[in-house]
Amino acid sequence: MNKSELIDAIAAEADIPKAAASKALDGMIAAVTGALKQGDTVTLVGFGTFYVGERAERTGRNPKTGDSITIPAARSPKFRAGKALKDAL
Known part of the structure; x- marks a missing residue:
């Protein structure tokens, strides 16, 4: 599964538009990356x-x-x- 397939799956599971699912996934990735950079x-x-x-x-x-x-x-x-x-x- 690649990123676009994951976005499609999130949109279908949460019943939200693909654009919202993409923003949510990008936000999650940014939050995890930021926390790891700080050593958390x-x-x-x-x-x-x-x-x-x-x-x-x-x-x-x-x-x-x-x-x-x-x-x-x-x-x-x-x-x-x-x-x-x-x-x-």
Whole structure:
């Protein structure tokens, strides 16, 4: 399912116009992104939790030359599914 299909599904489920569903989805994405940027977690009970994962600095290898390189520490978004979502699957 892509974004336009998700908008169609939201509009049909909530019985609202597609334009309103698109604005609602864009608002939700912006709110989750903003919260994660601030380091907060976003918990949707029954669905899951969005949070920021930390990766430590590590040493890797350049596959072309075989030289050791340092891969810097990074933050990345993560999602942990809730119980209701897991049970639905």
